[in-house]
Amino acid sequence: MAEAYEPPLIEEKWQARWADQGAYQVDNDDPRPKFYVLCMYPYPSGPAHQGHVRNYTFGDFIVRHRTMQGYAVLSPMGFDSFGLPAENAALKTATHPRPFTDARIEELKGSIRRLGAMYDWRREVRSHDPEYMKWNQVIFQRFLEQGIAYRKNAPVNWCPGCQTVLANEQVLADGTCERSGDVVTKRDLEQWFFKITDYADELLDDLDNLEWPERVKTMQRNWIGRSEGAEFKLAIDGHDGLAIHVFTTRPDTSFGMTYVVLAPEHPLVVQITTPDQRAYVDDFKLRVSHASDVERQSTDNALEKRGAFTGAFATNPFTGRPVPIYIADYVLMTYGTGAIMAVPGEDQRDWDFAKAYDLPIIRTVQPPSDFDGEAYTGDGPAINSEWLDGLEVTDAKRTAIEWLEKQGIGRRTINYRLRDWLVSRQRYWGCPIPVVYCDTDGVVPVPAEQLPVLLPDDVEFRPTGESPLKSHEAFLHTACPTCGGPARRETDTMDTFVDSSWYFLRFCDPWTPQAPFTAAAVDKWMAVDQYIGGIEHAILHLMYARFYTKAFADLGIGPPELREPFKRLFTQGMIRMGGTKMSKSKGNLVAPSQYFEKVGADALRLYHLFAGPPADDVDWSDQTDEIIDGCARFLQRVWRLALPDTNVPRGEDADAIQVTRATHRLIERVSDDCDRWSYNTAVAALMEFTNLLYKQGTTDEAVDALLLLLAPMTPHVAAELWERRHPGGDIHAQRWPEADPDLAKLQSVTMVVQVNGKVRDRIEVDPGIDDAEAERLALSSPKVQEAIDGASTKKIVARPPRLVNIVV
Numbered sequence: 001m002a003e004a005y006e007p008p009l010i011e012e013k014w015q016a017r018w019a020d021q022g023a024y025q026v027d028n029d030d031p032r033p034k035f036y037v038l039c040m041y042p043y044p045s046g047p048a049h050q051g052h053v054r055n056y057t058f059g060d061f062i063v064r065h066r067t068m069q070g071y072a073v074l075s076p077m078g079f080d081s082f083g084l085p086a087e088n089a090a091l092k093t094a095t096h097p098r099p100f101t102d103a104r105i106e107e108l109k110g111s112i113r114r115l116g117a118m119y120d121w122r123r124e125v126r127s128h129d130p131e132y133m134k135w136n137q138v139i140f141q142r143f144l145e146q147g148i149a150y151r152k153n154a155p156v157n158w159c160p161g162c163q164t165v166l167a168n169e170q171v172l173a174d175g176t177c178e179r180s181g182d183v184v185t186k187r188d189l190e191q192w193f194f195k196i197t198d199y200a201d202e203l204l205d206d207l208d209n210l211e212w213p214e215r216v217k218t219m220q221r222n223w224i225g226r227s228e229g230a231e232f233k234l235a236i237d238g239h240d241g242l243a244i245h246v247f248t249t250r251p252d253t254s255f256g257m258t259y260v261v262l263a264p265e266h267p268l269v270v271q272i273t274t275p276d277q278r279a280y281v282d283d284f285k286l287r288v289s290h291a292s293d294v295e296r297q298s299t300d301n302a303l304e305k306r307g308a309f310t311g312a313f314a315t316n317p318f319t320g321r322p323v324p325i326y327i328a329d330y331v332l333m334t335y336g337t338g339a340i341m342a343v344p345g346e347d348q349r350d351w352d353f354a355k356a357y358d359l360p361i362i363r364t365v366q367p368p369s370d371f372d373g374e375a376y377t378g379d380g381p382a383i384n385s386e387w388l389d390g391l392e393v394t395d396a397k398r399t400a401i402e403w404l405e406k407q408g409i410g411r412r413t414i415n416y417r418l419r420d421w422l423v424s425r426q427r428y429w430g431c432p433i434p435v436v437y438c439d440t441d442g443v444v445p446v447p448a449e450q451l452p453v454l455l456p457d458d459v460e461f462r463p464t465g466e467s468p469l470k471s472h473e474a475f476l477h478t479a480c481p482t483c484g485g486p487a488r489r490e491t492d493t494m495d496t497f498v499d500s501s502w503y504f505l506r507f508c509d510p511w512t513p514q515a516p517f518t519a520a521a522v523d524k525w526m527a528v529d530q531y532i533g534g535i536e537h538a539i540l541h542l543m544y545a546r547f548y549t550k551a552f553a554d555l556g557i558g559p560p561e562l563r564e565p566f567k568r569l570f571t572q573g574m575i576r577m578g579g580t581k582m583s584k585s586k587g588n589l590v591a592p593s594q595y596f597e598k599v600g601a602d603a604l605r606l607y608h609l610f611a612g613p614p615a616d617d618v619d620w621s622d623q624t625d626e627i628i629d630g631c632a633r634f635l636q637r638v639w640r641l642a643l644p645d646t647n648v649p650r651g652e653d654a655d656a657i658q659v660t661r662a663t664h665r666l667i668e669r670v671s672d673d674c675d676r677w678s679y680n681t682a683v684a685a686l687m688e689f690t691n692l693l694y695k696q697g698t699t700d701e702a703v704d705a706l707l708l709l710l711a712p713m714t715p716h717v718a719a720e721l722w723e724r725r726h727p728g729g730d731i732h733a734q735r736w737p738e739a740d741p742d743l744a745k746l747q748s749v750t751m752v753v754q755v756n757g758k759v760r761d762r763i764e765v766d767p768g769i770d771d772a773e774a775e776r777l778a779l780s781s782p783k784v785q786e787a788i789d790g791a792s793t794k795k796i797v798a799r800p801p802r803l804v805n806i807v808v
Contacts (some may be wrong), residue, residue, distance in 0.1 A: 007600025011716040015113060023065060023116040023732070025073055028509065030523050032072035036525045037062050038504055040533030040541070041078040041125070044104040045085060047590040048111030050575045050608075050620060051534075051582055057608045058572055058679075059532050060117040064712035065674060068736040074525050075118060076507035078125030081107050082496045084162055084179055088427040091461050097429040098457070101128060111592065116601050116715050117174035123510050127431070128500035132506065133518035134452035137434040137500060140554055141445045144435070148195050149423075151443065155265060155333070156422060158187040163466055164426045165191065170540070175291065186289050192433060193490065194421040196547045200224055202563070203418075203546055212569040213615070219538040225417020229402045231337065232410025234260060234314040236272055237322055238251070244268065244325070246316055247336040247415050249347065251404065252396035254318040255385040256364035257341040258354065260325045263333040264288045271484055272325065280329060284308040288329050307353060316341075318386075318400075318410055328353060336415050344375065344473045351375040365393065396441040421544065423495045428459060428467045430493030438480035438487040445547030447481050454487070500541050501548040504528055504565060505558065522559055532564040534574070541570070570677065573617040582620060590620055599632035602714035606631040609713055610683040634687055635717055638710065641693060641723040642703050648694060657694045661704045661743050662692055668739035679713075686710060708737050732808075753778045754805040755787040767801050774800040 008561070016223050018024070039059040063075040086097040086104075095098070125132055143149035157166040161180035171177065196203075204224045204311065207217045229249035236242045244260060262269055264285045273281045284306065288296065307328035316323050330349055331340055340569065342571075344354035345363035351374050354361050354639030356396045366383045367376040382388040382396045391399060424433070432453040434446040444455055459468035469475055469491040480487035502516070504733045509521035551566040552558030575582040582588055595604045607628045611618050641648050650656075665687045673682035686709060693702055704725070711718040722731035746767045751774065753761040761783040763773065775796050778784055784806065791808040798804050 005636055008597055010720045011601050014716045014719050025120045026235050027073050028524055030072035034525055035066045035071035036074045036527050036528045037530045041080050041503060043083055043571045044079045044081055044108045046104050047107045048592055053592050054116040054608045055572055056115055058606045058614055061712045062530055063118060075120055076123040077119035078129055078503055080500050082127045082430045082499055082587055082653055087427055109441055114596055123507050125503050125506050125510055130452050133431045135430045137451050140434060146555055148551055151192050154187050155186050156191055157184045159184055160244045165424055191422055191424040195424055196421045197418055199547050199550050200418050213571055216538045220543055223539045227415045230410050231413045232404045237313040239300055244339050246339045246341045248341055251400035253343045253346045253364045256343040256345045256362040257316050258360040259323050259342045260314050261328045261331045261340050261342050262315045263338040264327045265333040266338045269327055272312040273311055277309055277311035277353045280308045281310060287428055327729055334419055346375055346377055348375040390416040423498055426467050427493055428469055433490040433492055433494055433629055436478055436487040441480055441482040444480055444482050497540055497544050501544045526562050527565055528566045529567050531569045535571040571678040572614050575618050575620055575621045602717050603632040603635055606714055609679040612680055614677050614679055637690055644725055648696045656699055659702050660701050663705045664739040667705055667737045668744045705737050749801045751801055752803050753784055760784050760787045764802050769800045771798040774798045774804050778804040
């Protein structure tokens, strides 16, 4: 009787051996061609959940697969260990964030190792390590020296639950905080920013050269939001010297401007509001201050567009007529000039507002005769526009801009939706911003020899959520590095996305104490060949990492030729349960540990590879355990098949030849599927092939090929069976198998013949058959002739060698 397959024992054995051997550690002087595989480093919230398992299974497959293909594969791992969750946990449990975070890291590392995912742990990076904090602060100071980092007073997104400022990207579509769910409000605070807008054009243009999902690139293009148009000024009646500057992408519609809108925060509002409108305007400004930017910009027609008349008027320079000036919630001070010309005939938001406040609507573009909507945003000839009438949109735009420039009141310009990156956070558990404030010398960087500025451990976390740094006297008060007088430390910490914007570079050489990384190591490994992570990072992390890489190149921190960090990006689908994403915050996690003990890590890995296209979301349901059990049964069948003393018969003569041909077709198919991220179909092919071997008998070549193809997917059982078949052998050190094209070529294929779409016959044909021969064979089939029954043939659609459809 064959020895039983016991996954936990086998997996423990091989994981210990790989750890002892330093398997998949790679040195920077490795002569093999390089391949850098990186899964986005995780926030350590505790043991792995199924989302982690899915992500790391895909990453580990690529690491093992590329290694078998002859590459020196860099596969590091680290932890995005600063952040609000640890600080919030400290508030609840009276546990300091550092030991809390370190404990969660060890839990997650244990889960990752138990999965059999291999990383070069020598290169591990943790955001809260003093060495990493030091280089974060050095980089901040370089940004400050070059004007990339700056400080200003600005209206910011404030989360009352987290007691901190949020970047625009961290506010959800419903105006709530992505972490706490609280409604985000506005506050004016002195904040630190990075000038990511200096790189807007490059961030936009370079997307075209990236092998990224189009969906991600579209999201980044939309967030950057480049708009080409014109900026011009409108004189304000009764206010000599004051003018409203507006930006528009459609200057050709200016004859239809029937009112002007300022953002409630616009500085002109105070100056131009008439006394009789002051109370209405002030009340409206107060109400708007409680709304998020997302709410204010909503295009949902069910939401009333709110506004207030200032009592003032501006002059439309195209018509010379006065138009009323309003303030409205849907105009933001942070976009464009903070003012718009309102053309309700061609903009739905303006239309809604005009209807709500009984303002005129003038169409300036002729809609099609069958158009029965409200605002028309399409192309057409200009109407009601005097000297623009009859011109199509492109020509009308150009003519309108030329007129503005000739009049000296406007110019052609480009605007961006992208705003500078707000990096200040009013929390404790983050990297301190390395500056002090001196009454004599102002903002002074902390000298390099005093870095890193570390977080004090003896802090008191208050229920209000306010950062304990503000009340820690020893941290707060220091000496000015310039004059030696009293100074105050910055108590804000950096946005945690700063930490994740360059960690992939530190992985290249985490041992150097003189620099964040060495040029030679970065030249060796960068750019990342395959980056893997969730679609939720499309705007936040991925945009910031691209910005950092470009800034590094310009400042000489990184190689000048390295301007993009990630060559290829793959965004895996989410694991959903009950219709929502599986996550710790939602309390719907399914721990992998129960499956490790019941069926083994290999079976769970195989499920995640088999559960559907990797980019698609997966629903974890009552049927999931059945599929995992099916994967376990498949591995049991492979075990029985591949044991040296197997009782599965060997193929004889003709059967052996067919098995050999099937083996090479399998290698060809699985190799192609793996290169296309079609892991689910690759697993299906391996299952079909195993069935074939049980029916037709095995050969040594066939079983070895099966194990080699399974090795990156189910590394433990493949390694165990290979060693038993080849004593002393290491399957993961073998070359990935290559198919013999002649043996992989099909000798015949089944061609389906249809008559009027219904299958009437199946004929074995040569794979290289042409259209004419396919049609001849189809028409000569007795079954087809019977189906046609003398009817005239209207058309024959031949798709050799698989299909012929005869239409009669």
